[in-house]
């Protein structure tokens with residue numbers, strides 16, 4: 001079997017940038033790897049995810065319960081494992097993934113009261129890694145960003161146009177709950193927590209290179 005490393009964090013935490021930069025750095029050192037991302041919007045398997053995020057099942061994240069929404073994302077992963085990266089992984093390849101089951105853990109837990117998180121997380125990991133049968137990660141890199149900072153970055157990404165945000169990105173209270181769930185999961189499951197902001201009163205984002213150097217040092221032992 002190969003190795004699977006996940007990049008996780010709130011929307012606007014720099015996961016895409018850090019996944020790509022890590023891939024680039026490792027490739028430059030001769031490491032053979034595949035980079036993947038979820039949701040896999042290019043594939044038909046993301047149809048239900050797209051319906052959900054565009055508000056076709058209701059315009060608030062809570063209109064679709066944690067279990068139903070998780071299943072949409074899980075089948076998308078199953079399809080990509082079967083048709084895209086499964087062979088490479090089983091032949092011993094290294095996969096770097098921008099989001100994975102861990103995004104269900106973070107964003108779907110947020111719909112439940114904390115007393116139900118453990119039950120949901122047990123169900124989720126059993127469903128995706130055992131019942132559906134996609135691989136469990138070898139390491140999860142969690143990019144921790146204060147919600148106010150990640151929201152500013154999201155606003156910059158969309159040039160202040162709220163209509164470009166999906167239903168999860170629009171709901172600030174839901175984002176705060178997602179942050180709490182992410183912190184809980186990071187502690188509970190031993191994710192590598194990378195603090196991406198700095199400063200006391202005014203928080204700013206650390207430089208991309210600085211964050212990446214910390215990530216490379218953390219994942220080195222498992223490569």
Ligand SMILES: Cc1cn([C@H]2C[C@H](O)[C@@H](COP(=O)(O)O)O2)c(=O)[nH]c1=O
Pocket residue numbers: 011038039053073074099100101102103104105107108166168169
């Ligand atoms: C991949 C994935 C994403 N999500 C959420 C995170 C984002 O709010 C939203 C869309 O992802 P994106 O912002 O990376 O396009 O879907 C889940 O809830 N579960 C998952 O498994």
